[in-house]
Amino acid sequence: xxxxxxxxxxxxxxxxxxxxxxxxxxxxxxxxxxxxxxxxxxxxxxxxxxxxxxxxxxxxxxxxxxxxxxxxxxxxxxxxxxxxxxxxxxxxxxxxxxxxxxxxxxxxxxxxxxxxxxxxx
Numbered sequence: 001x002x003x004x005x006x007x008x009x010x011x012x013x014x015x016x017x018x019x020x021x022x023x024x025x026x027x028x029x030x031x032x033x034x035x036x037x038x039x040x041x042x043x044x045x046x047x048x049x050x051x052x053x054x055x056x057x058x059x060x061x062x063x064x065x066x067x068x069x070x071x072x073x074x075x076x077x078x079x080x081x082x083x084x085x086x087x088x089x090x091x092x093x094x095x096x097x098x099x100x101x102x103x104x105x106x107x108x109x110x111x112x113x114x115x116x117x118x119x120x121x
Contacts, residue, residue, distance in 0.1 A: 051120075058117040065109050065117075072108045073101060 077089045089097060 058120040
């Protein structure tokens with residue numbers, strides 16, 4: 001029944017060229033909503049039985065690593081090794097800054113934890 005109403009509103013909007021296709025958008029929304037209301041609960045139930053807790057732990061582990069790296073990056077942005085009063089991150093070129101940040105990430109992350117988390121996802 002939902003499909004018939006959606007299709008009829010789509011056809012009526014297409015027949016009247018002067019109207020904005022609000023009916024098209026609403027009918028597509030109805031169709032998507034009807035599909036997802038059937039599919040999503042079964043998807044979540046399957047994910048729960050298939051290792052949702054493992055995925056949650058992995059995402060938590062990755063987010064903790066990201067937070068550590070962000071904190072270290074903020075500290076690195078304030079470093080003034082040459083002592084001229086301007087942070088070094090603002091004085092170097094973009095390429096050098098990227099190299100510096102990549103080295104920082106490689107030094108500060110726990111590769112074992114990141115590898116296990118990505119493998120679990």
